[in-house]
Amino acid sequence: MEHKRTPKNIFVQGAILPEKIANSIANHSSKTDIGGHSIFLGQVRADQKEGGNVRAIEYTAYEEMALEKAFEIREDIFTKYPLTCMHIYHSLGEVKTGEICLFVFTSSKHRKAAMDACEELVERIKKELPVWGKELVDNDTSVWKENTNV
């Protein structure tokens, strides 16, 4: 087993940079049993709200609980799918529109496991992690974000 069965920090201050994603991909080139990587990236949208457009989302979390929960989700997904690697990164603090706030990365010998696991991870992260996004509108008001199922 190449993955470590210990809780990992998943939180990143501010936006997740494309360079971080590139480094993460490059780090897997030595794992020559991997045939497919599946990546999901959440990006902050400039949604229209009453009085203006979203300019950023400010994320807060119940960090200790979120890390315990993320560990539990990781274990479940590793049990369910034949994965080589799995990585989860979520932003805390302010992330501007157009920037990346979530990076989920699964790798497997074959594509199907990587894709199915990635999708399930994203759904569980959105549903089960105690993380909250507050949409900051450009007229200085704010709206608490609500997750949808699409």
Next chain:
Amino acid sequence: MEHKRTPKNIFVQGAILPEKIANSIANHSSKTDIGGHSIFLGQVRADQKEGGNVRAIEYTAYEEMALEKAFEIREDIFTKYPLTCMHIYHSLGEVKTGEICLFVFTSSKHRKAAMDACEELVERIKKELPVWGKELVDNDTSVWKENTNV
């Protein structure tokens, strides 16, 4: 519509570099109606063969037909899913084990469309594009690759 309805080249000589992927992600930060990106990466595995391990795959294609087919697939997927962007890159020539040979990238307002479209794109690319991989084994023999459904 932000995508161009004209055939695009999808072929890249040699491996697809992580920096290319990072640039492609970064290029989407100005599209603030995007909420989710789904990415699939194919990586060359060092599979065991009679007499040795795969050290690289050499890709050839019926390029003109592949580009026409890729265009047709793109149109179908754009019709089926509410996507903002879609990108397909496939290697030609030699790609070493651990390197990336396929990069499929879909973006949408909501995650589900991006993920479903990405998965369908990957399946159709593998099934319908006239591209062939020849696995080069480290004892100087070679084996024509066969795609599986996993």
Next chain:
Amino acid sequence: MEKINTSFKVIAFGMIAEKIKTKELVLEGIPNTDVLTGYLHQQYPELQHLKFSIAINKKQAVGNTMIPLGAEVALLPPFSGG
């Protein structure tokens, strides 16, 4: 006779913290989550219109759950990460 300290910490997040205007409360003598909810609804009437769940020592409580001595209790509005 010694007095048992039955106080526990309540931490609030997101919209709940905003409504009750604090991120942390110390309460005492509240045996379970139903009593806690009743207390909060009475103290902070605005919470009557908000959905939130309760975690005890970092596990989400399902149904009415006992609050153990010295527990860390958290008030969690609907999650909206990602």
Next chain:
Amino acid sequence: MEKINTSFKVIAFGMIAEKIKTKELVLEGIPNTDVLTGYLHQQYPELQHLKFSIAINKKQAVGNTMIPLGAEVALLPPFSGG
């Protein structure tokens, strides 16, 4: 009487090109894909054991298909991209 040039180009890929030892053939007087397959099986017996499909002007032929004048015909082993 003028003689009509019925020749067409056949391009081969992957394992098929390897077996027939060329990437390109020029054939003539072959009206459809069934006759083409028969001709290839006879000329290159090894192809009898290989699966391949035929594209005419970059479209995969389904069933027996006429080969038009000056067509670009391609012999395609099972795809294995990605």
